Amino acid sequence: MSTNHSSVKILNENVDQLTKYEDMVKAYEDLTIEEGCTEVQLRPRPKSGFFFKSGPGRIWWPDLGPDLVAGFRAGFKRLSTFKNQRVDAELDELLKSRNELEAKMQSLHPILPGLQAVENDSKQLSDMITFTSSLAENVSSKVRQLDLAKNRVMLCLQRVEDILDLKFCTDGVQTALHDEDYEKAAAHIHRFLTLDEDILRMSADANEGSTLDTSFKLLHEAQTKLKSIVHGKFDSAVRSGDVASVERFFKTFPLIGENEAGLVKFSKYLCSQLSDVTEKKVTQALQTAPSDKRYNVIFSDAATILFEDVARAVEIHQPLVETYYGHGLLLTLVRHLQNECDRQVRRIVCQFKDTRNFDKKIQLIQQQQNAFQKQVNERVEPREADVLLAEVAIFSTRTELYMRFLRRRCFNDLEVAFQDEEVLKNKKAEVDQLLNGCELSTFIQEFIGGYITMEEYFMKQMVAKAISMDQRALSSSNVDCVCAMLNHACALLERDYADVLFSRLRAGYTTGFDSIAQAYNLVQSTLVAGRGINTDAETEKAKALFLAALNNVEVSIENTQTLKSNVQLEINTLYANSCLNDLNQVTNRLKEISTFGFNQLIANSIRQRIKPLIDSFSSVNHNLTEEEFSQYEASDPWVQNLICNIDNLLVTFRTSLTPSNYDQFVSHLSNEVTALLEKVVLKTTFNRLGGLQFDKEIRSLVGYLTSTTTWTIRDKFARLNQMATILNLEKVAEVLDYWGGNSGPLTWRLTPADVRHVLSLRYDFKSDDIKRLKL
Template structure:
């Protein structure tokens, strides 16, 4: 400890008289032998020195002390190394000791202040709680006193108001009485005052019942007399006396009677309308519209009255009563519609026509008669859908404005939706739409068949009349279905339109195209006769020419139908987006799926076009081109300079070939549509290149012959490029590469174009085809052999590629060859 000397002074820690350690011990002076004789040291059978295991190692016990001694020394050395650090830390602690004492003093003071504040706050809060309790009790007492005073005031006031027939004031007294808690008032009054309260309660209950009877009877009397002012007066009193439902029900019945009366008058006028009137064909749709507008007007006028006196969330009660009357009147209108339009007979006859497929046209129901009926049916459903959307919008808006909880609001909205979907008006319209779909299908199918039967071709048109007539009918029917505002009806009509176009109209075109383009005697003459027959607007007597005309016109019809389908889909998509903007996502998905099916019909018409051109190619193009290409085979391309010069002056083949093709294309150009004409040129080009490739591989060439072939090919490509808007040079790629090979001065020059030296050039010819083309240069046989040796040597320098089948159009990679 500080201030104490250690070791203590004055005390000899070790005796000074004793040498320690002893400087000498004379073992010999004792007379004892050391070590003792006769004793084996170390003893036998005992390991010496003894060992101990430390850290997994065996250490002799003698060395154990040294080991621990060294360990302690190491620890001391480590501590001594940190001496300066420890001293600096201790110095820092000594410096902050005064501050810690101050901090301790401040902490004690703070603790005292906090304790005092806590005690004070607890005392204050307890007193505040006591005051709050006292205040609440005083307030409750005041409220009870006021309630008692109000009770007495209401008791006296309601009697006076009833005597004076001031029913509004009496109702306000009853309303105030109804807001009081009768049980609480009885508990807070003294016993001697109980009889007085009982008397007041009895009088007020009697006055309430009496007032209810008076208001109900007065309202009925006002309704009977048609006194609108009194009706509104007593309608406002019902909620004050707790008769919300009864008031709305009575008022709704009164409004329904007015609607019934006005609807009856309108229906009588509809029955007596002059058939020459412009609205005669849609008079029942107009009658329904007037009914819906009358209901909407009533809701518009009476909604503020209901919201003010009955509160939000109760408008639906009134609207249900109005809708019930609307259902009754709508059924009467629909029954009149069915009777006057002979609707049931029309439906039955159309069903029979569809089932029995009557062959005699005179027995069939005229589809034109359906046109007016269908328009009125669609208008009926359109106006109904518009009215039901208004009904839902007003009812849901009133529910959303109420003070109900969110779960209650959602439940109320679902009740509104269920009511609308199950009301009699909705069921009537579902029946109408079901019949409409059947009648519209019959109308569309019969009109399409009539358009096909009355098909004709005008001189100024490359298509026949049935294309325009058919798509006019289909567009009219689908747009009429769109105007019905019924998603299911629109989807059904879109599916039916696809069925009629694909199964009825397309099959007519396919059956005509399937017959093929007939083989004629002289094709150039046949084309001229076809053109003449089209221009004259009539068919020649020749059956062959008639078949050719029918084939070409059908091909144009199929191409036009494909374009009309795309245009119809686009226009319907725009109308769907506008008319069904606020429908559900599920309904939008259904509509898009049906519109997508209409787009698939366009591809089905494209199949007719493709099939027709395959027929036309085999029936007209191939027979016409083959003799022209045969002339190329008979024309020598192993020529001298004199022959080459003579060919320049008098071309032996290509000019005549171009003239013949131009004649053929010109004749077809006047009969084919622009799109089909380009397709015809494309097929002609494909056939030219196919036959020319075969002809080239059968012809011998020399250097000048290859140059002549290159000139002929350029002239042919230039002509065909000028007669179409499509790109046709790609079809001549293989022939162009053949001409390049045949135009080489030496066969070895192929290495400048082949393999690594090909640059951006993509070869369409396989290595074997290149060798075959080179072999056409008969005078260069030796060069070809040298070329083969060069290719073989080059291929030995790298592993052979895997064997792979090549199509004629497959691009050949440089450095590969075929075995």
């Protein structure tokens, strides 16, 4: 029994010790025992002992049996050892940076004496800023108060001036109406309308209220009376044809707030004037006798007269509308004038159709072109169709010019009046809707439809006639007849046809203004006339005409040679051959014109675009180091830019010229490039690497130009290639390996003087060595 009691006592003591050490172990739960160990926890393992849990792993601790306390002491010792090791490692880490920290502390010692001064200055600056801020706040608050007071004083003065103006207008309008000085009365009403009646009533005191009411009543009555007078006077002036009075009262409408009414009345007046004058002119034009040389175009002439009168009315009265009514209202005037124009055009078109039998002829042509239609008895003669086509074409041209004039005038007026893009876009859409939806546009569309049908018929008839006439002279079996026709053909081609082509090419390939003075004069003239500058369309048209003439020359040369070959197959006599030789003269003349045209193209357009690109060669360094040479190889500073610009230039001509003319153009361009580049190269200095770079540039340029044409280009760069070869030499004497008898198949394009000049471009070659060369 005593033994059991003592065993229980020992067990209780062990439990107490276990609890004590367990508490001590729990105090080290964040202790790192090994790498990766973030948690240490001791807990009993049933029936087998204890283990440590550390992260995902476990450290086994065997069952100590009776010596449990000793085991816990050993475990605690090990935990203490681990903690001490960690603390030692941290201390070692801190001690490593001791020297650095001491050095930094030493560097701070010289600064310490100045910190007190900095602190004092900072406090002083802070006090000064605080004082300045307070002072500024006080001043700004007073300024705001003064500004508020000033604004109120200005408002008071404005109210006083408005009240004085109101009284002045009240007295002045009565006097002006009595004296029938309607312009002055309208000016008083206009001033009254600019006043804010509600604000004046609010700012007036009780004593002045009745006076203001009286003034407002009198002015409203005067406004109503003046409106009635102005409307009546304007109508009377229109009926009597008093132009001066019409314009006088037209200027009065906006002063009395009748802008829209004034514009409508004035537009109707202009329409009546236009109707009377134009109707007389159109009637006179339509009464032209059939024997008159203008009889075939009397209807297009009548339409032209109508368009000119409408355009003149717009041009004359636009400044009047803009001055007295403001910008943005011209469309109202144009709308009424266009309605009158449509009415007059309707009359002209109806008479045109009746007189020319336009609809009937279109119907006959459609019947003839219908393969399923039976043969008709009537047919339209090509001569009649030619006359109708010419008149319809003139009618369409005049209409397009007229529409373009109205659109430009309205757009210019709207662009001044409206700055908002969306509003401006909507207003321009109104203009387009007016012009595209008017009766004139409808008539033109109808005419163009008939024109296309008739033009197709006319072309077919002309082709059929040309085919029937093709062999007529040869079929006469008369050599004299054939030779006479050949002589006439040569004379026409050389004298008339060639001269027309030459005159078009002589005008040159327009690229813009020839000088600043020309551009300035054009701007001044267009501003004075009130027109917009429209040079882009004219320039593009001139370019197209030039290139078309150049293509026509090339095709004409081919056709002339074909004509000669075909006639030679039919006739083989000495007399006829002598006549055919005249066709050679025509061909030579056309070739001269072609050469002249290309020279004009190069001189007027190409040279001024290519020369700056070539001249930039002199700004590129060709005395290269190895590093610079490598950089040039990766990104060439000159030739790639030149090739890119030449390619952009060629794109504009590739689709506009015939294939033969395009090849010839590339050839002329290559000649220009080589001539300009040779001049620039002879003014540049090189070393051997620079010469090698120049050789690469020439090869790149030749390769590109060769790829753009079917003609040979390499021979045009022969001199530049030989210059590149010379600039690549290591020594002066090496040139003899390529010169004279050693040249082999190479034909030198450079003279001995040229060779010496190129050698002198190498700054590392001595002039004495160059002079001693025996070339």
